[in-house]
Amino acid sequence: MGMRIKLYERDPALLRLIRIILERRGHDVEVFEEHYNCCTLSIDGGCTCPPGETCADAVIIDMSPPILEVIKKINIQKAKGCKLFEQKIAVLSSSFTDYQKEKIQDMGHTPIKKPFSLSKIEEWLLPDNAED
Secondary structure (H helix, E strand, O other): OOOEEEEEOOOHHHHHHHHHHHHHOOOEEEEEOOOOOOOOEOOOOOEOOOOOOOOOOEEEEEOOOOHHHHHHHHHHHHHOOOOHHHOEEEEEEOOOOHHHHHHHHHOOOEEEEOOOOHHHHHHHHOOOOOOO
8 A cells, every 4th residue: 555645846747747656656645736834733723633643654845935934834733743744754945055955854854856856756755765
C-alpha cells in the first residue's frame, strides 16, 4: 500500500505531473494549488486528527511564500499538537539560500531545489531513507 501524501504546489503543471507520477506509484495524493496551510486545524486551533494519527505520511510543500512564513506556520501547528511534522516533509524551492536550507534541515525536513528529477522525490519517499 502506498503513502498518504499532501502536495502543496502553486504551479498547476508541476502539481499535475507530481500527482500523476506519485499516484501511478500507488500513493494516495491530496493536492492543494495554494500556499501551504493546515486544513485539519479546528476553528479553535486544535488538531482534528484522531489521537495518535496524522492526516498524511508525507507532505511536499512549495516554498512560494517566504521561508519564514512556512516555518512559522509549521511551528504553530506543532505547538497546537499537530503530529504531521513527525512525518516526512519536503520543501521545494527554486532559490534556497544556505540559511533557508539549514533552517529546513534543522527542523528535520528535506529541502529539494527546483528543477528536480522526479526520482529525487521517489528516493526521498523510500521508507528507509533518513531525512537529510
